[in-house]
Amino acid sequence: MLSKSSKYAIKAVLFLALNSNDKKKVMVKDISEPINVPQAYIAKLLQELSRQNIISSSRGFKGGFYLSDNNRKQSIMSIVNVIDGEKNFNSCMLSLNECDEDKPCPLHKSLYPFKSSIIRNLESISIKDLALEVELGNAFLPL
Amino acid sequence: MLSKSSKYAIKAVLFLALNSNDKKKVMVKDISEPINVPQAYIAKLLQELSRQNIISSSRGFKGGFYLSDNNRKQSIMSIVNVIDGEKNFNSCMLSLNECDEDKPCPLHKSLYPFKSSIIRNLESISIKDLALEVELGNAFLPL
DNA sequence: TCTTAAATATGATTTTTATCATATTTTTGT
């Protein structure tokens, strides 16, 4: 479904949504620990997210990662797309290269509607939305 | 979602459902080609499925793999469980070790219902059901 | 009973994913 890397990335971005802004930057070692992901590993993911403008960063003394208001508008799916690549999700449940409504694979009819809903959800939920859920205490981001 | 191995396995079992029975066994090389999976690889998967009694086999001359009537009653999920292990699916979307209705991860509320439906579907659809769909021309199993 | 054709067991190799390590560049404060 989601790769480990994508999950790590989502957790990190969510952490930044909750703990950073233009004026308050957070450095990798202060992200990796609370979300429980190896520092060097999350560093690489954050660098990639930053290069793709999903998150923001500044180097040097007093530098770190943070989310701008624009960053927060991005969807969760955009994180997944950067880390796992675009069409990891859309592919057929049985990996047939031809699978659509016209010529569906055996699992298509029963499973595609649900998978499709998951995709649309990930596309429609913004980083800000998700952070809000945590702030309201409706969801949790532990360990 | 499903590993490549699980997808291969489902395709192979479905092929057996459509092309074998107690009296008509099929050997690996005649399975691997039509489903387009490397022979040595699918052989290993079929052996595991056979050991776990998801499919049937007999060795030696005139031997091969086939599905008994009982085999056909098994669910698609049982194939996945044998190949990918039991709790690959049930795990949290963000891999938090605590994630349930009481203390849901940020993605739980919006995604779990759909994921749950997929699981229940895979559990309720039998091999026989799925093969029937292909026989009726409602679904396709190409390449 | 012997030969042949099949699955089975076992393990080696390759590829992908995850993880670790480090030298370089950039920014800020002195």
Added chain:
DNA sequence: ACAAAAATATGATAAAAATCATATTTAAGA
């Protein structure tokens, strides 16, 4: 300018998943 502290770039290593290779066991037919 300089020193320190941060991200960045790059690549090495480790672990897991996928793929390949082969010797062994089993069953059928002559």
